Amino acid sequence: MSFFGGLWTITEIELRQRVRGTAWWILLGVFVGLILLVTAILTYAFGAWTDDEGSGGAIYSVIIYFVLLLATLVTPALSGNSINGDRDNGTLATTQVTLVSTPQLVLGKFLAAWISSLVFLIAAVPFILWSFALGGTKPEVVVVSIIVLAAELAVVSAIGVGLSGLMRRPLFSVAVTYLLVAMLSIGTLIFYSLGGLLLQQHVTVTDNYVDYSDPDLEFDAQGNPIDPECIEQTYDTTVPRWDAVWWMLAANPYVVLADAVPTTYTSNGGITDMFGSIKVGVRSAQLPPTYLTGYDECAALAAGDDRYESAKEIIDRTTPGWLVGLLIHLALAVAALAGAIAVTHAPARRLAPGSRVA
Numbered sequence: 001m002s003f004f005g006g007l008w009t010i011t012e013i014e015l016r017q018r019v020r021g022t023a024w025w026i027l028l029g030v031f032v033g034l035i036l037l038v039t040a041i042l043t044y045a046f047g048a049w050t051d052d053e054g055s056g057g058a059i060y061s062v063i064i065y066f067v068l069l070l071a072t073l074v075t076p077a078l079s080g081n082s083i084n085g086d087r088d089n090g091t092l093a094t095t096q097v098t099l100v101s102t103p104q105l106v107l108g109k110f111l112a113a114w115i116s117s118l119v120f121l122i123a124a125v126p127f128i129l130w131s132f133a134l135g136g137t138k139p140e141v142v143v144v145s146i147i148v149l150a151a152e153l154a155v156v157s158a159i160g161v162g163l164s165g166l167m168r169r170p171l172f173s174v175a176v177t178y179l180l181v182a183m184l185s186i187g188t189l190i191f192y193s194l195g196g197l198l199l200q201q202h203v204t205v206t207d208n209y210v211d212y213s214d215p216d217l218e219f220d221a222q223g224n225p226i227d228p229e230c231i232e233q234t235y236d237t238t239v240p241r242w243d244a245v246w247w248m249l250a251a252n253p254y255v256v257l258a259d260a261v262p263t264t265y266t267s268n269g270g271i272t273d274m275f276g277s278i279k280v281g282v283r284s285a286q287l288p289p290t291y292l293t294g295y296d297e298c299a300a301l302a303a304g305d306d307r308y309e310s311a312k313e314i315i316d317r318t319t320p321g322w323l324v325g326l327l328i329h330l331a332l333a334v335a336a337l338a339g340a341i342a343v344t345h346a347p348a349r350r351l352a353p354g355s356r357v358a
Contacts, residue, residue: 006100010108011115014082018116027077031070032123038066039127043134057136057264057273060128064145065274067124068257071149072156072181074120079113079160080174083344084167092344106165106341113157121149136272140262145275148260148322152253155329156181162336165344180332188252192285195245206234239289246285250321251328255282260322263315271311280311283318 018024042059083106086092100108125146132142160177167173210217210228217225249255258278263271271277 003101003104006104007108007111010100010105011111014109014112015115018078018112024078024116027074028120028123031074031120034070035063035067035124035127039063039130042131057141059134060131060137060141061274063124063127063131064149064257065254067121067128068149068152068253071117071120071153072185072253075113075117075153075156076160076174076177076181078116079110079157079164080177081164081170082109082113082161083165083340084173085164085170087168088170102341102344106161106337106344109164110158110161110337113161114154117153117157118150121146121153136264138262138264141264141275144261145257148257151326152256152329155253155333158333159336162333162338162340165340166336184251184253184329188248188255192242192245192248195248196240196242199241199244200238201241202236202238204234204236206232208232241289242285243288246282247321247324249282249285250325252325253329254278256322256325256329258282259320259325263312265312276311280314282321283314286318287314 039059042062046059083092128142128146131137132139156177159180160173163173163177163180164170167176208230210225210230212225214229217228219225255278258275259282261275261279263276263279264273265271265276271280
């Protein structure tokens, strides 16, 4: 038997078992029902309150994020007990005495879990296409977001299958898979916030700003002050250094998705969807705070510069973090699967007290 032949045999067996069970179909039905409800609410809300060009993009990004949320909640339940569940049922040993190798066994279960999770993504495609048809979203945004979604589902599936091989109890492996998903989704935000506060820096800031209280101050046609009097103000403050810990957000799957998707701008340079808003926020965290050097409003007016950069300018001059995030996720997935292959190998040299032979 070839390697890929054995791999697909395990995958096919796993998929047939999942399809026969009613729980999988119930999960799929609930999944579709929730997405249908959210899509209907968003379509009505945005259609009733706005007519701007960004409403379709906003609906699309919210639906994609909702699909990612539900998929990462369902996938651990599909993969977190793949190996130790068979061990508890006494069916793992039956497979291990065949010509199927341990890598084929583990990778076949991973592939089956990933395909099962992709079915949920496929079920969401009609709603994704509906939000795309509303306008405001480019075709490349749809393609990239679906690819990133599929990649994230593969990562969660690999982690779940890997932990099911590393841990003896199905309940523990499923729970730890959920904890790891929560750590990537929520824990990265917490560590980022704590890191920025921990690395606070005390600085002395000198600002120069226009004295708008001057009764003789005049303004041009654009509303800019003409030959203003400038006031210098110096003060001490504490500044969180978000730019030193922004990389912690790179492992967040929602940030990876937002950062990887091409940004769509409105005609006046604004952001049209949630992807762009999150991307600008994360990219802005890379920039050193302006409080470190102070702000000279008078010099900016003399040079004709705007006080704030546009979203496009910030995105163009900062570092994309989605590739780093995907590499971190890939490393976690490979480590989990490699650990499961090593532990599940038969014959086993050492077993935990009270555990089955296979």
